[in-house]
Amino acid sequence: MNKMFRLLVIVLVVAVVAGCSGGNNGGNGTAPTNKPGETNGGTQSAAPQEPVVVQMASLYPNLDANNPVMTELSKKSGFKFDLVTVTGDRNQKFDLWLASGDYPADTVILKPDYIKKYSDAGAIIPLEDLIEEHGPNIKKHFGEYFDLLKDENGHIWSLYVSNITDEPTPTMQSEFAVSYKMLEEAGYPELKTMDDLFNLLKDYYEKHPQTNGQPTIPFSGFSYNDNTYENATGPIFTTSGLENHGDLTIDENDNVRHIFTSEEAKTYLAFLNKLHIAGMLDKEFFTLKNDTMTQRLAEGRVLAGAFPSWYMQPEVEPVIRAAGNFDDLYAYFPLVFDATKPNKNFTAAATRSNWNWAITSKSKHPEEVIKLLDYMFTDEAQILINWGIEGSHYEVVDGKRVIKEEYKQGVAANPDLIWSEIVTPFYGTSMYFAHGTKLADGDYATPTTRDSVREKYDERTKEVLAEYGKEVWADFIPEVNFILHGLGQLGDVEEVRAEAERLKQIWNRDTAKIVFSASEEEFEKQWNETMRALEKAGIAKVEEAYTKLWKEATARYSHIGK
């Protein structure tokens, strides 16, 4: 009797709970959408109609929504911004938004992989018709390259700017860093090939086995994510002048080759092995990460290495400059093995697709939103978001825009000033024209120019550059190889994903063994073993799949200007 009673009570409780939840409609919980015309505070609109409120995702919590540039942008474009901030683990937030439908009503900013997820789920709308009707500036900006925005079904899912600049980006620099101290002692020689570097290192190392009381390290490297990319894989492309498409490269017949089994890879690893046999390779070459590498570089013991610019510029150079050890800085040369072959390594893709803008399916007024995005492609808007407001942030001197001294000093003293002065939700996303682009008035679109880059150099750097007759590190770069799109922009091929992963694993596991071989015979042996393992893991299949992808894309875009 007691047991029955207990069971009955449980069943009743469960039934009540189930009954209550059945009535609740699971899908009615969308956040309230914007009410057009609702303004916060007084609006002074120069536009003839009442400003439309656009709810957009913003990636910056520190953004002061009422800063001068935002207010001006509001006035000029005739829109008011309602910002929904995303911080923390962005991908998790985006996944949550997608599952619950809680994304901002009008626009979202996503990377290409999430654009695909959202478009597959129907959360964002295709834009090509809207652009046809309301997007004249977008079409003008892209010109003949407009079709690059479309996917294989002719839909445009997200917006980003093109990368077609009049001048190459002045912040570009080559990968191989060579210490000033060493160059000075050798009398600033012209370094063109890897053999030049090897001889220079050998000479200097013999004379200076110690630096500041600690052993000198002639050649070093690190890997950011433990995937040997920065130290073993990336430099293969740069030293042989190949186009870098991830782990793949493309030859003259539009065939995709995997870099792991290439001759060029063997040449570079043989070079590292030569350094190792001569005792000139850092023992921790495969175990250093970026903060330990920074410490090592800041100590001034490393003479040379392959370091990407996105690492040296923000993480290493400021540390060395702040400590005042200007002699420990590095020069950047585009070194190759064979200086007679054309160097196609410095590629620039035609579009800049990174954090792209998309219009959500919840939007009640997509035509208005596309008009706003279209406005961002005008020169006026670009000056506003890149330079600021004339008189407050920049002034026109001799017909050219120059950042005002007071503003520059202000930012140097307090870097957070930019949030309350100039930053918009478009900052850092794919909506600002590339550095080096010139606007219709003949002046630059962004404040990052050769002069501004040169200003940031210290005296010693300028001295070294002058010895070579150059002004900025970008001057060393041979001509920029302009390509329509990178293989990476076309996405992954699902069918060969497992093989590609396995190839990476084998490579990461074996490169240390190959490079640290004690003799040339052992090097050959290890290399051949790895090649066999890679072939067994299906490298041919991966190459085939990506060749197919590449050829399809090339055919699709073949009508675009050559």
Add this chain to the structure above:
Amino acid sequence: MRSRTKVGDGLFNVFNNTLLLLLGIATLYPFLNLLAVSLNQSLDTMRGGIYLWPREFTLDNYRLIFSNDRLFDSAALSVLRTLIGTGLSVICTIMVAYALSRREYMLRKSLNAIIVVSMYVNGGIIPIYLMIKNLGLTNTFAVYIIPGLIGAFNVMIMRSYFDQLPDGLVESAKLDGANEWQTLFRVVMPISLPVIATITLFISVGHWNSWTDNFLYNSKESLTLLQYQLMQILMQTTEQVSGGIGSGTDDAILNFTTPQSIRATMSMVVTLPILFVYPFLQKYFIKGMTLGAMKE
């Protein structure tokens, strides 16, 4: 004979003290290191070699954190949440644990089973999010308190403590004519102070440190907590340094601080309030342990 004991004692003391001192240093060292890093200039920290003392003393890291205007508001909100959340949570946990510890309660076995299962099984982040949304708790202050009100683990700890209280206690209270409320609050609670203090500590530290519910459910600026605010500062700096979103436009604009320094400063800002409050709470722990023994 006395001299032998003296030498033996002396040796033991020396050995013991040294060992304990070393242990103490080993425990304290990470904390002291963080303190040193937070007081050291950030670019200098990147050069390595900071152990116990800052090499280039600066208050810039703290200045950056405190210049955030929402910091004090969110700290106040954090304190409010900790107080309200802990108070409500402890009372509810006591009530549930007490009920589950009464042998005459008929749903006892089944509810115990359900609670244990709930510790291991949950729906995953998206169903939980949908549930919170459908309950109307997104963008409210209540979402910090209500979903986490009763923790299964805490209930089990408290219930086991109540289980091992002598039966005579409750029986004598009932004999004297107390109803369940009076039994719980006048008789059982006063002698359970150790476990209540422990649970209070767990829950309050949990509330103080939590930021994921803020991140997932609340996007209004006015509802941010201290931890989340600090996380935002950290994210911002990390993005700009590692070539994330902000770095493309203004090349190499490294702020005053690097992520490592910000993390260290954040740890200090968050831990120090608790460190200051703890000595005042300590006496309740000690008191609870010695109070109200019952003579069987």
